[in-house]
Amino acid sequence: MRLTKYFLPILRETPAEAQIASHRLMLRAGMIRQASAGIYSWLPLGYKVLRRIEQIVHEEQQRAGHIPLLMPTLQPADLWRESGRYDDYGAEMLRIKDRHQRDMLYGPTNEELITDIFRSAITSYKDLPLTLYHIQWKFRDEVRPRFGVMRGREFLMKDGYNFDLTVEDAIHAYNRHMVSYIRTYERMGLKAIPMAADTGPIGGDHSHEFLVLAPTGESAVYYDRAVTDMTLGDRAIDYDDRGQVSEIVATWTGPYARTDERHDPAAFAEIPEERRVEGRGIEVGQIFFFGTKYSEPMKALVVNEAGERVPVQMGSHGIGVSRLVGAIIEASHDEKGIVWPEGVTPFHAGIVNLKQGDAAADGACEAIYAGLRAAGLDPLYDDRDERAGAKFATMDLIGLPWRVTVGPRGLASGVVELTSRRTGESEEMSPEAAVARLAGIYAGVR
RNA sequence: CGGGCUAUAGCGCAGUCUGGUAGCGCGUUCGACUGGGGGUCGAAAGGUCGUGAGUUCGAAUCUCGCUAGCCCGACCA
Structure with a gap:
């Protein structure tokens, strides 16, 4: 969505x-x-x-x-x-x-x-x-x-x-x-x-x-x-x-x-x-x-x-x-x-586009969104033209267990960030790796 | 069901005591500047003041009734 x-x-x-x-x-x-x-x-x-x-x-x-x-x-x-x-x-x-x-x-x-x-x-x-x-x-x-x-x-x-x-x-x-x-x-x-x-x-x-x-x-x-x-x-x-x-x-x-x-x-x-x-x-x-x-x-x-x-x-x-x-x-x-447990979360992961309208960021977000859906997951893509802070606050409030953060700065070196809502810990990886990681996480959730 | 309290813009509130025709913040809309944790500036829209009656020249404000909602307690998936 x-x-x-x-x-x-x-x-x-x-x-x-x-x-x-x-x-x-x-x-x-x-x-x-x-x-x-x-x-x-x-x-x-x-x-x-x-x-x-x-x-x-x-x-x-x-x-x-x-x-x-x-x-x-x-x-x-x-x-x-x-x-x-x-x-x-x-x-x-x-x-x-x-x-x-x-x-x-x-x-x-x-x-x-x-x-x-x-x-x-x-x-x-x-x-x-x-x-x-x-x-x-x-x-x-x-x-x-x-x-x-x-x-x-x-x-x-x-x-x-x-x-x-x-x-x-x-x-x-x-x-x-x-x-x-x-x-x-x-x-x-x-x-x-x-x-x-x-x-x-x-x-x-x-x-x-x-x-x-x-x-x-x-x-x-x-x-x-x-x-x-x-x-x-x-x-x-x-x-x-x-x-x-x-x-x-x-x-x-x-x-x-x-x-x-x-x-x-x-x-x-x-x-x-x-x-x-x-x-x-x-x-x-x-x-x-x-x-x-x-x-x-x-x-x-x-x-x-x-x-x-x-x-x-x-x-x-x-x-x-x-x-x-x-x-x-x-x-x-x-x-x-x-902080939703994976078993009941309304969306499996949130995608935060830090710079809506930036060609690289928009493209990467679309690819991740399509990739997650192809993997059978239900992501929520925050595609509003809002500042980063507002998007983070919304994601934290609604509590999706995983967030993929996509911005021009990270994309310049080919990475996005995958963050756990529960622990707050982030890891940088390629967009493809983030999709694969999430698919793996949810494969283990009955 | 006993006790306490509230009702004013989408949300949070001020104004009520002392009556003079409604305001603030957030949000929303438009514009500009911005852009990695709710940014800044400017402009604008939005209200039968819960409801009915009364008092008064005049009621968000005073009086009475009603309704809705909240809190504490007793009771419950």
Whole structure:
């Protein structure tokens, strides 16, 4: 993309309403614009990041064998009356009447709808196990939305639901989700730690939430440093291999890691002091096993091998997709702006032409731009007629992980500069070498 | 939902106390000089002062209502 043809409404000054870094930077970098309290438009740059995160979530869910579908945002109230949650959910649920005075609601989650879909189609244990998921907008009418997309009323969430015959099968689904989540967050450059959690209004028996470590996080967290040293990496995972999956879960949930709600100071004190860490975290996902909480009242039954009709064992599993955009920025920024991890960056690299209109500089930039695109990358070429300082400031603000700086001075000796946003380190090389280097860097990014 | 606060140009703000018909910086447009970290000079455009009513010869300014937004707390992917 050429910047002169793009829509990137960056702000030089910080809007007064933004209190935390991610909100401030998302507004300044032209990623979002508030429509009303807790409701945002996603401008092109923000939308690209959102889509990249969504794509990673899709890839990892499907790798784990989960099936995508799409349910609507508006749901009929009757389904919620069946589960008993229409009255339980309270004012957080946005209730709407259609023209026929039918009670509708903007879905805050989808257990009822998915259970209805399941029961209408599946009646035999032979069709299990099954995990369905979607990525769809949710609405929860928060009393006090704040922190930009971190705590919006409308938010994009991946929510998945497993249907299994036995508790053991459902626990495997739970474990499968945990492993796929660990990998998902890793691909986004995040350190997200599973922590035992309360089940809240969704209910159920076990639950973990995933906390991204960031100093501005909403929750106080206590953990053994051992959890932050673990990496799943690229290892081959067979999601049908219960032994392998449960072993990974055991490894990741072994060390002490709790939010303040579940904190046990006595157990924490037993960790060697040098490994004890008190920090803050942002919740970016949660998994639940809740058995027959919905299948029983909503009569989602299957016939088992013995010919008996039994309620399916279920769980639900969520990733806060739109919240992740903010969480990643909280975890990765500096005083100049955002620092995107390669896995989610809106553009792979920025090209800064220091002297627009200079034949050599223009030519070299065009060649690099074409070269990067030919290599399958998505570069952002700053071809505005701006001074170098303004271009650098823009690139730093929007946080592309790599920048190719092209100017007449360097070109005189045949070189351009490749700079890492994270470290600030630059290296001079030929334009061709810069393209090859970037292609190599991204070949290693899943 | 309790407590506090705000609303004036795209953004950041002054002007309100003490009523006289709206201003500054950034950004934008045009011109010139510039050109490796938000450069300089000159010119210009841009505002129903959130909204409704009231007081007054006259309201951004005073009074009352309403709406929207923000912050602290309690609650949440």
